[in-house]
Amino acid sequence: MEDILNLDINENRYSRFELIPWWNQELLHNSTIMVVGAGAIGNELIKNLALLGIGKILIVDMDKIEQTNLTRSILYRMSDIDKYKADAAVEKAMEINPDVTAIPLKVNVATDIGLGVFRKMDIILGGLDNREARLSINQACYKVNKPWIDGAIEVLNGFARVFVPPGPCYECTMTETDWKLINKRKSCALLTHEQMLEGKIPTTPTSSSVIAGIQVQEMLKLLHNDRNLPTLAGKGYVFNGLTHDSFVVEYQRKDDCMSHDTFEVIKEMPWSARNTSISEMLKQAKEDLGEEAILEFDRDIATTAACVCGNSKEIFNVVNKLKNRDIICEKCGKTMRFETIHSISGNEEFLDKKLFDIGIPLFHIISARSRLNYIHYELTSDKNEVLGGLF
Numbered sequence: 001m002e003d004i005l006n007l008d009i010n011e012n013r014y015s016r017f018e019l020i021p022w023w024n025q026e027l028l029h030n031s032t033i034m035v036v037g038a039g040a041i042g043n044e045l046i047k048n049l050a051l052l053g054i055g056k057i058l059i060v061d062m063d064k065i066e067q068t069n070l071t072r073s074i075l076y077r078m079s080d081i082d083k084y085k086a087d088a089a090v091e092k093a094m095e096i097n098p099d100v101t102a103i104p105l106k107v108n109v110a111t112d113i114g115l116g117v118f119r120k121m122d123i124i125l126g127g128l129d130n131r132e133a134r135l136s137i138n139q140a141c142y143k144v145n146k147p148w149i150d151g152a153i154e155v156l157n158g159f160a161r162v163f164v165p166p167g168p169c170y171e172c173t174m175t176e177t178d179w180k181l182i183n184k185r186k187s188c189a190l191l192t193h194e195q196m197l198e199g200k201i202p203t204t205p206t207s208s209s210v211i212a213g214i215q216v217q218e219m220l221k222l223l224h225n226d227r228n229l230p231t232l233a234g235k236g237y238v239f240n241g242l243t244h245d246s247f248v249v250e251y252q253r254k255d256d257c258m259s260h261d262t263f264e265v266i267k268e269m270p271w272s273a274r275n276t277s278i279s280e281m282l283k284q285a286k287e288d289l290g291e292e293a294i295l296e297f298d299r300d301i302a303t304t305a306a307c308v309c310g311n312s313k314e315i316f317n318v319v320n321k322l323k324n325r326d327i328i329c330e331k332c333g334k335t336m337r338f339e340t341i342h343s344i345s346g347n348e349e350f351l352d353k354k355l356f357d358i359g360i361p362l363f364h365i366i367s368a369r370s371r372l373n374y375i376h377y378e379l380t381s382d383k384n385e386v387l388g389g390l391f
């Protein structure tokens with residue numbers, strides 16, 4: 001009885017949590033979590049992280065708040081309409097709990113988050129609505145060996161899946177239908193961001209809170225990994241909102257899966273995507289790996305475009321980010337053909353270009369290879385610009 005009285009006197013914000021035997025509030029305060037997507041699921045994820053006192057939260061979303069978001073987004077108000085979701089969510093997270101530091105990253109998930117960003121996280125939480133974004137987060141997480149927890153909802157149903165390298169990954173769970181849908185969208189040439197969002201999915205605040213709750217609960221157990229709690233690593237929680245039946249599926253790791261690449265040697269370099277040139281990086285690669293070294297990018301980069309009318313122009317952008325207007329000939333109005341590269345051997349004519357100017361994001365990690373030997377260079381000087389508010 002006396003103990004309980006003492007507890008009352010010494011109570012703080014987190015006292016109820018600390019009654020849980022395995023709970024470590026300091027660990028949560030020192031954790032860094034990335035939330036990708038600040039929509040229906042993302043709002044619930046961020047709300048939970050703030051309530052729990054997760055110390056550092058990175059919120060990634062490039063969209064603005066619309067009126068339709070207000071039915072599923074606890075963090076947004078009428079007065080937030082037209083603000084960036086990431087900005088409003090950051091503000092509300094720190095209002096819910098001043099112990100939290102949150103920062104926004106208003107970029108395209110699939111192309112503009114450097115791998116160095118993923119590397120600084122403890123766990124990545126996904127609140128996404130499309131397969132392409134899931135696939136690119138999945139690959140990023142495996143490259144830098146980070147767990148990620150995906151959530152998906154549709155009407156009243158949903159699932160939460162936990163992927164921990166080197167176990168089964170998101171790509172391992174993909175069915176033929178998933179691939180067909182991805183390829184169908186890819187074949188529609190160059191989709192604009194608006195078109196990407198067209199596949200609008202009906203969702204509710206009830207299913208998003210159920211699924212995000214499971215995701216954050218899994219995150220808590222993974223963070224307390226020294227406590228040997230059971231987790232959903234390599235598994236998925238499936239929730240049927242009509243019957244409230246739920247079950248757990250176990251995924252199989254596919255040996256031929258393309259997403260299991262994990263970087264072994266990552267070298268932190270005093271480089272920035274903004275002012276390090278391709279040639280400077282290639283020179284270092286040749287010093288480290290020998291004259292045969294080449295640079296390998298994790299993306300296709302369009303270099304130049306040429307038109308049947310004889311007109312040609314420089315592009316230097318990631319193929320996935322090209323818009324139709326980028327490859328329309330301004331002389332005759334026809335669609336131009338463009339050249340792409342994804343590696344650099346040293347014979348290219350544009351070696352003096354800066355990495356950022358060919359579509360490499362800040363704080364990225366770039367691979368150099370000579371035969372089967374790899375080194376991965378992190379553009380560590382960009383850390384402050386991207387994550388300065390957190391570290």
Ligand SMILES: [Zn+2]
Pocket residue numbers: 168169170171172173253254257258259260
């Ligand atoms: Zn896989």
Ligand SMILES: [Zn+2]
Pocket residue numbers: 307308309310311329330331332333334
């Ligand atoms: Zn032309």
